[in-house]
Amino acid sequence: AAGLTLGKLRVGKISLGITFVFFVGILAAHFGVTVDPKMNSFAQTIGLALFVYALGVEVGPSFFPSLKSQGIFYNSLGLLVIILGLALVLAMHFLLGISMPNLLGIMSGAVTNTPMLAAVQSTLQDALGAEGSRQVADLALGCALTYPLGVVGMILAIICLNFIDPHKNKEEGSTQAQRTTYITELELTNTKLFGKTILEVVHLEPKHFIISRIWRGEKLIVPTSETVLYEGDHLLVLIHPEDLEEFITFFGQRAESRDWNRPDIDWDAIDSQLISKRIIITNSRVNGAKLGALRLRNQYGINITRIDRAGIEILATPDLRLQLGDRLSVVGESQEVIKAAKFLGDSINMLDKPKLFSFFFGLAMGCILGSIPLAIPGLSMPIKLGLAGGPIIMGILMGAFGPSLRIATYMSNSATQLIKQLGIILYLAGLGLASGAHFFDMIIHGSGLLWILLGFLITFLPTMLVGILSLFGYRKTHAETVGMLCGVMANSMALDYAMSINDSRSSSVAYAIVYPVGMFVRIISAQILLSFFL
Template identity: 45%
Template structure:
């Protein structure tokens, strides 16, 4: 909702500024696209103007003029919020309370309600999700299966979310004070028989399968405590859908782990091979979707997602549902970044060719300075206002607020700055959460503005 507020506030300011300053609406839409670093929206707006028989070159000029400030403006907004509102202890507290990190705790079984019950039955009656990594009983350490019966006095090493630790204390009976989350813990030294190893999912047939369907714990006597995906830790619950490239932390005996390694693949070299087929399928489907006209009541010209909006939507859908239909969507991060940088560079180069003829003439005259000022306002005002509401009034941590602001403005350059200066994964998670919706909305809004207000 907050990211939606950034989008709608920027749209409202665009309309108000157009009427207040006399800048034509097509030019203001171009300035808005540059201020929000949203080139797909500009492409959609230009296609709409061509359909309406209006010159579509001036929005590109407005975008080119406002784009540099669009990149810097979000960073300035984040710096302003941090300088005025954020205290040093706020960052430290949020670093400790990062809700996206898994949490390891030790419990002793003293709750009579779970005596002589299996872990499987206890998991069914418990709301918080957890994974029992190790069980101590009579001085012996073991990896419990889901059918293991718990007895009074058992000591359990549990992986869960930190916010659920209190609820699990009530469930099991007592939480020990040992801190199992330190970086320097030697897990293999806790017991002599069990080792911990990280294994990568590389077998294509496992893509889209649920972790519980593999029955690794029952077949091999091992335990999967955590799953790492794109740098984010996930709790290894039975319902977790595996994707190619997932890194699983496996605990068990050496021989059992070798067998699990064969099941999962762990052939890291194979991940370096690009899946070009899926990429081109996504592009073709995206272009087809972008060409489909959508009619709205009261609007004579149909709305199209365009050459940029269509592939974005298809990419989101493939990323979300691809693994569930066993479509391999994994791409190495380096290849992903290269494709994005190449596409953006080519688009910006074409934008420069389109706007370059009149760029300096526009910038170095009062009209150009006005456009730069309007672009700066469209970038900074919505982000600062919504950032203030999110951090000060709604008490959302600064990392999530910063990532949300970067995502709502489609600004990966600002996100890089935020990730370098704010600890934890919250900025990246918030960015990924709001980016698809905001990108889609801006593509649609750019066209709807022109259709409603120019007709």
């Protein structure tokens, strides 16, 4: 309770949040508070498993979509940050002689990634058993020492990158760069397409697109696959941003009457006789069904222009499998949209019912997966994914593919946050109590100050190098760059600061794209690296 209360404190725009639970546990242990070791171990185990599995289920729906389009670029830069960090750890090990377990503990705090710490602890315990209890405690000390500067160092990197940003005095990025789908208005002047139906036109172009509206003179049309195109039609087309020039050539010419990608467009006023509505998938019979198989356009005469899944905007393709909780942007006549909403569910109350069986089934499967030894060539002993790696992988798989198997994995945001918060509180409190007795001794008489410095270098150097590459080499905006960096560092506190100085949602988009992949790679790579030194 004391840790949660302190977590609400802010210094400027900076707060350590729930991590204060960890530090209160350390302080309590320093003053002699003890807990039965078996009970403490059980609390940490349960807390960790709940946290990482709920995290996996949460990011699962957006995990694989994030690997497409702009996601490939963002995640490539994120992986470069991770590789540079691991290279620094290896250099410190060979130059300074610090043990690899201690360095990985330092790194866990420096990159503000407690699931990574738990994965390394699990691997160390499996390898050394009871004899490694002190090393496991030192791991937690390393994390505790470097975590505060992990937050501050990331914010300092954001400030430095903003200072040297070559685009600082220019307009904040192009709209294309901030979106995974792009809306453009095109005039049909390509004579080869005159008189053809939309279905015929779709077969002529291998890349996917959606025609959501057609203006023919003063008349507005919601097209179907059988709608015939004529010379001079103005088409509102949804595409991937990088395909814009190709589609301008394909249809004829660009005819932008306004910026159709602005978030404040009043679609209802534009459409007049049409309405635009967001429909939430809550009908369990639709869960896992392919969008094309539902034939919504033919049955209701509506167009689905965009789909929002866990914060990631997805282009509505026929092969896309819908999931509970998906938010569909729909355009059509009022009565038909109402009928479609009734078919798809659109009842937020249905999502409030917990899916307990699928949650605990997936959690159990994740624990089993984490206990399976995996033989890797070059390692003297097999590794286990443990209670950090196994549940997060199973959570991602359940979140991504559960709907395809007709398994309802959706949890409301409040339920997900409750489970994650409960899990991480149990884990951090137990971890602090188990390792806090030697914390201040490490700072005063040990290598604590050196560890803090090394942690700062692990935080600051990779983020600055990759940030400079993104700004100057790839000409990305400051908002996109720091969002990506915060995502790979799993640093939501720094993201809050970044969004306060950038009036753009591209920071949160880049964060959401990189976060799941970065979390997964951090956990697995740390375990593999440690295994080479045991």
